[in-house]
Amino acid sequence: MKFSSSWLAEHIDGLTLAPAELGSLITIKTAECEGVEAHGAHFDHVVVARVLTSEPIPGTHLAVTSVDTGRYGIKQVVCGAPNCRANLLTAYVPPGQLGVTNAKLRGVDSAGMLASAKELGISSEDEGIIEFVTGNPGDAIPGCSSDTIIEIDNKSLTHRPDLWGHHGMAREVSAITGRALRPLSADLPSGPAPIAVSIVDPKLCPRFSALRFENVTVQPSPLWLQQRLESVGLNPINNIVDVTNFVMADLAQPMHAYDAAKLNGGITVRTAADGEPCPALNGTTYFLDPSVLVIADESGPVGIAGIIGGGPSAISASTTTILLEAANFHAASIRKTSTKLKLRTDASMRFEKSQDPANTVRALARAIALLEQVSPGIRVVGGVADVYYPAAPPAPIEFSLAWMRRKLGKADLTAAEVTAILTSLAFGVTETDGEFTVTVPSWRATKDVSIKDDLVEEVGRMIGYGNLTPLPPLVPNTVPPLPPERAYLRGLRQLLTAQGYTEVYNYSFVNEAQALELGLPIADHVRVVNPIAQGQELLRTSLLPHIKRNINDNAREFESFRLFEIGKEIHDRGRDLPEEIPHLAAVSFTKHGDGTASLFELKRLAGTIAVGCTLEPATAHSYEHPFRSAVVILRNEPIGRLFEFHPSAVETGRAAVLYLDLVKLQALRPETGKYRPLRRFPTSAFDLTVVADPRELAGRVLGLIEPLAGPQALKVQYLYDYTSERGRSMTYRITVGAADRTLTSDEVTATRAAIIKGLEASGLTVQS
Amino acid sequence: MIETLLSDLAAATQARIAAVTTADELETIRVEVLGRKGKLAEVSKDMGKLSPEQRGVVGKLLNAAKQSLEETLSTRQNAFAAAALAARLECEWLDLTVPAPGPGLGSLHPLTQIQAEIEDLFVSLGFTVLDGPEVETEFNNFDALNIPPDHPARDMQDTFWLSNGHLLRTHTSPVQVRGMKKLGPPLRMIAPGRVFRNEEVDASHEHTFYQLEGMMVDKDVSVAHLIYFMKTLLSAIFKRDVTVRLRPGYFPFVEPGFELDIQCLICNGTGCPVCKHSGWVELLPCGLVHPNVLRLGGIDPEEYSGFAFGLGLTRLVMMRYAIDDIRQLQGGDLRFLTQF
């Protein structure tokens, strides 16, 4: 939202602050100032000038003119405007302004420029150089002056409907600077309503006020009005529309002017019928539905309430009577319609902020004076048509000085200070012995201020938060332990980096192609309903799609690498919140070699993270190497997988992956048990070599030996293997012992024999 | 007689020992002379033929010779052993400047690092660390934070809506709601985590970034307390004394609400491009918890008050490491990630 500092100054007695300073004060006390910029600085130099002579330059559309500029003397200027002629009063831009230099055009010297309204930044009029009816050479351009624009961040005005106009901001400035705010005229004509108005749902439209004018002349606005609108980013259109926009930019009350001759009968504020068309003044016909509020006459909609006026009843050159509307609409309804129609206008932006219904008549009063100025001879017909369903006045807000002091943390705050601040912001204040009763001005009561906490902000910001002394809390401080899950994940990350793995963060989104590549059913995913970019359609049910991408991306840069991610799988649970399950994906990649080392490195990592885990061969997923894939088992529960990516899944090299469910893993971590006394009697060990099928699993044989070895077996260890034409020979060492004695050699032999017998019974051969 | 024999043997053996060049030769001599069947042993066998007096004399001589020989032998043995060890060690010359085999140290993501650092800081000030889900209910993300449907504040946060009717949290603030219900007053909590905004990604905009929510609820928590905490924490984070200022900011879940600026650390407030010549850098939104939010969290706003703030971890990381492209943080590029 752009604020003209001269416009603000017009509302305040004796405001002398430099605009930059004003911008900083507004930032500190009210809303964020995003920038302070000079506007129209050239108006300090551009003058009215009279064309003395104008001679065409043969063979061109240009003319060489002699111009009386007053202040700058007689100048020779080359001009290409069709309306350039002797005796014309126009604007002269001296060299150095608006990028104009002393130049030679077609060999003719030109000292400066004669300018159009558009070139002067007054309006978009650029058909020829500007023409003045009265004035003398050397005069400043009438109604135009240099200004400074203070730009305020719209977001910081979200809760302040009153600050969407200059008058509201001037009230803030008045409170900040202590300078008085000038009162506005509130005079309205009395008389019968000039048009019948009915409101179907007062909730959607609490107030509709209108005036009728006759003897209207539609013409361009005077320059001061055009320049003023231009300076705050509004386009001048014609004198009538410009007045409505000016009042909106001043009082934050959007208005609309209808060509009264084009209206058929009275006005009804109602919701649209399903599919009802409304041709708008932007040239588009909108097809509406019953959620949309319209202003209708007896023939149909003449405007979409609070958003845009209708096309057929718009002001045109032939307009002679107008109906001027200043209404109030329900903020949420306007916002909904504006979103639905994808149509944000200066009006809708303001109505969305909950405008003050009391403001409609203030706007009409302000418009009367302006219209009389810009359309000489204009006359009000009758009085105000005003249908108003006022809301119950808000209850006064009560609080104590002690409470305000506690909230701000300022023990020396006085009742007089509080009263002065609130009064300067137009709150009604009564105070007795530190007990306050405060009434809220209508323009703050729509949404912004309703409870005492809202007043803490008013008092705090005007005192200046910088004037509060930082205060350590008086409550005792105890240091809580880091929650176990967090401590666990932190430890895990440390362990992984110590083992050489670098952490990556990936998005929670995957696209359908990524999910399909890994065979993840699309239907299992929570879907994003409104992604604005590709690749955001689904929430990931696995970390692997991005891990796969990380592998391929980094394989282009590195011969080998290790990386990991700790992130959440998100699993749809229907109407409940999805289940978010933290997982670990660790990758060891190498471009060369057979990949065995990476897999065993990750197996060792698994053993470090999930102490006591075992691997069981698994049926490989499509993206896994069909013969290098295993389930990681901890205390009889699967907690994840160890695999090598299928060669078709990676562009090059071999990528081993350890993928673990961290929730299961944490739940299955062994509890610290009791200490086991050290063995007092010696143990014995013997080796056994089992000859089996070439693809017999070492782990399976180990699993057979353990129960066969009986309770005296202390340890069964795989030592090494050897493959020959006889099959796979695997050697195990079995350590036996007893807690209370040394085993006899007979006992050891018996154990050994039992194992051999058992293994042979399972179809294995034991080498003697 | 036997004495002569003994002294000759001793002298000859001493000479042989002096002449040996290898440990093996020395061992041969030891076995030959001092061994169980060695020459000294033979001599001692002959002692039986002597008279007791003579036996005493010869015995002493024998022991002296044996002891002397053993000493010489041992000295030379040690010398050989020392030489052998020196030779072996010399062979074991190793170039320790070659790179160590096996994996080097990995690195933690910079966001993990800064998050841990800030968590520790808050924990030391008595804050509990809480977690919240990435997928939230509309109620927790908006309504419970005093942002009813159709509130214009919902426009400020472009939301990813989901097929299950929920949404991806647009801020970590919903954890305030969870925290109040879980901990009850008085409480101090922080909640770091991933948040989402539905917007196009470029060098300075991300749809996925990290925030840290903080909340303290107690009796008579004031704006002055908030300023104290923020100043203390930010000074610790930036490892220097920082100047903060509060200015009005609108966030529906706090009242009053503030934007907290810190004085520009680059120019110390004199104005530079980083602070757009204002001397201040906008750092975090904060405020006193809105009574409606306390109420929805099951806390009586007449009895308790609190402050809340939201720290942008992503922003902090980018400031600390002067990262100019936000996409790097979730790009998975090890050339970037191994720098931290």
Ligand SMILES: [Zn+2]
């Ligand atoms: Zn700076």
